[in-house]
Amino acid sequence: MKQSVEERLRQALDDLISAGKLPESVASLTIQVEETRDKQHGDFASNLAMILTKQAGMPPRQVAQALTEAMKPDPAIEKVEIAGPGFINFFLSNARFFEVIEEVMQKGTHYGESNLGQGQRVQVEFVSANPTGPLHVGHGRGAAYGDSLSRLLKLTGHDVHKEYYVNDAGRQMNILAASVWLRYLELSGESFTFPSNGYKGTYVNEISEALKQRVNRKYFVTASDVFRDIPADEPAGGDKEAHIDALVNRCRSLLGPEGYLDVFDAGLNSILDDIRDDLESFGITYHEWFSEKSLAPRIQSALTVLKDNGHLYEQDGATWFRSTTFGDDKDRVVIRENGEFTYFASDIAYHHDKFQRGFDRVINIWGADHHGYIPRVKAALTALNLDAAKLDVKLVQFAILYRGETRVQMSTRSGSFVTLRELRDEVGNDAARFFYVTRKTEQHMDFDLDLAKSESKDNPVYYIQYAHARICSMLRKLQESEGRLPDAVDPASYARQLTDEAEKTICAMLARYPEVINTAAGNLEPHQITHYLKELAGIFHSYYNSQKVLVEDASLRTARVRLSLATRQVLANGLNLIGVTAPDVM
RNA sequence: GCGCUCGUAGCUCAGCUGGAUAGAGCAUCGGCCUUCUAAGCCGAGGGUCGUAGGUUCGAGUCCUACCGAGCGCGCCA
Structure with a gap:
């Protein structure tokens, strides 16, 4: 139109x-x-x-x-x-409005598809939480957003590659391994003060328990041997970082390379399995789980490119990347004085790899606290002679959690946090996904858990699902009495029969759907779909209350039923896009 | 101090990339079930779009400066 x-x-x-x-x-x-x-x-x-x-x-x-x-x-x-x-x-002209009914019916689940992306290869990297514990509600927002965005891009003609970057290397993972081992020692009868900076969640105990079952006392060492000459922890007047680092080193030396790797993998694999399972239950699957560890051999080669391009220099015993050349606030260390690569060095190699894989566009979905990394990553790409404009970083603001009036403190380390799984169990996948994606990512979001949990009745997702279920119910009734649903009729007939203003409004709304999809995809804003669906459900509910669909007059009934069928189709298409079910019965 | 993301109804948020009289949902108040699902519908009240300038035919939207919120500014990840 x-x-x-x-x-x-x-x-x-x-x-x-x-x-x-x-x-x-x-x-x-x-x-x-x-x-x-x-x-x-x-x-x-x-x-x-x-x-x-x-x-x-x-x-x-x-x-x-x-x-x-x-x-x-x-x-x-x-x-x-x-x-x-x-x-x-x-x-x-009036007739024009009603053509959309049969267009929707003809295209079915394909209604809304477009060729906006023209087959462009797009990589979407999202969640990528450190595998040091279960996903919490903060990750949920990035998960719901990233997946809905991916579905949206796929629908609009992009070749989408969903990826999770697994931070399976680095200090935090070593602390996890040490934590698993220390809990294992406790289970084996040793007693000591658990490090304040260790991972204290109960999931660590479970991993240690499984480890104990498998290896029995193979990795046993007495507590006095473990803690001998270890600098004091913070509560004892020392430095908690020095304390935990010393424990990690002790763990490594006492277990030996093989034993340490076994304990390390026990933690990593268990948590990664849990994360994968959690996301899958949330309706999210990936094309690739990219291991940071696997990147190790390629870090040096990425840095070599930077060096050859003249963007590296030595200072204070460390190797620096001159990112200020490309607009960053300050230069960044890539190789520490102790010879280890920084996390940023891995990131350079990772993005180098992403671009070498030939994506036309790379979308990173990061927590808002990582915004400071954008300039340096873009700087690195430019310095590698790659087109930084192909990289799009979407920042997802954290949800500020409340339990009633009190703010919930979230820290993975302390173990006091609300997991994504807990949230899903309480409010359901549909409500959680809808809720997460219903506001734009840059917007801060107050999330009262008590309200969300008790909200099931007021949650807007039910409003939309109810519209879908209502139509299904009506159609069931017609099936029973007529034995079949009406076939398509001439569009001119719709114009004659559907004289109610609301019917025209619904059609205009249905016709707008493909445009909403394209705008949402173009702006990377799946929230536009949720708002569209609320509006469509709204005008349908209103129409439903004012006009009876299953009337005696067969021509009028057919027109109204076809209109309802088309509405149901669009509701289902839209809900599917954000990973929410479209129930036939409620 | 510098940077990033924001500031829209009592609350939570939209506002179609600069358009005509700024919209929903909660919450409050008043109506609607002998009729296709009341998880619904209809109506009412509620706003100096953080503040002040600027850009033009036209600004919630763009630019500048302030005010306020959150986050970031490591040889941590």
């Missing part, structure tokens, strides 16, 4: 240019047409005349007049009006 209006304006514009009434320069102008908010202004409106004012050298209303006169007649357009400061308002 919108397209006919655009075509007509384009034609008028071109004609005026060839007639010499408008300068050549305006030919490249993109024509803006929008749906009117107020139907007194017609169905669609364009601001074209006002944009042209300056270059045409005429007042806007006069430009509008010229455009209107140049327009050839179009069967889809019933009336054109000039209004306000110079808007051109289009009134479409």
